[in-house]
Amino acid sequence: VGTRLDILPVEIVVRGYLAGTTSTSILTRYKRGDRHMYGIRLPDGLRDNEKLTEPIITPTSKAAHGGHDEPLSKAEILEQGLLTQAQWDTVSDYALRLFGCGQQRAAERGLILADTKYEFGTDKDGTIILADEIHTPDSSRYWIASSYEQALASGSRPESFDKDFIRSWVSARCDPYSDPIPKIPDEIVEQASRVYAQAY
Known part of the structure; x- marks a missing residue:
């Protein structure tokens, strides 16, 4: 069962931690010295993967x-x-509330929901509705809560359940935005399957 929506032209990413691996992630930009991004000012002195x-x-x-x-x-x-003020107010409110709920459910399962992406659309009546997936490892960064503090203290990447290891494998071999993507080996695909199954 589905509802046809006109997808809003903005992706809403909610972040609870200074994390990320892409060139435009808040962690990458922060490490380059950028403290003002997305209209938000971040303080000096934050560590990689620290909670905001x-x-x-x-x-x-x-x-x-x-x-x-x-x-x-x-x-x-x-x-x-791209959005009206009313649309922005609605999607930002929905996104923060969904993220809070997602963080709570993750914590109950021994996980940290570090960040996630939401997409919204409008139905035929103009009502804003959540679209696409929600809180899957494809659109979210999950860490194992029990080892997070140790990883933070040592400056290492937290143990995770997400697609970053696939992104890292591809990025080490090409520019995924301009080059053909190489065939991903079966063992990497199988590892992704195990990670996703374990996350659930």
Whole structure:
């Protein structure tokens, strides 16, 4: 059962931790010295993968197939007419509430929901509805809670249940945004299957 939606042209990413692996992630940008991004000011002195004082929304454009999603601030979203003020208020409220619920459910299972992506659309009546997936390892970064503090203290990457290891494998072999993607070996595919099964 599904409902046809007109997808809003902004992806809503909610982040509870200073994390990420892509060139536009808040961790990568922070390590380059950027403290002001997405219309948000981050303090100096944060460590890799450290918990933020409160979850933040880091919206991006929805790029065409094969393109890069571009970081956006709330002001840019409104100035470019991508969303109305009312739409922004609704999706940001929904996203933060969904993220809080997701973090709570993850914690009950010994996991940390570090960040995730939401997409929204409007139905024929203009009502905003959550679209696509929610809180899967494809759209979310999950860490194992029991080993998080040790990883943070040692400066190592937290144990995770997500697709970052596939992204890392591909990125080590090509530019995934401009080069043909090499065939992913069976053992990597099998590892992904095990990670996803274990996450559930």
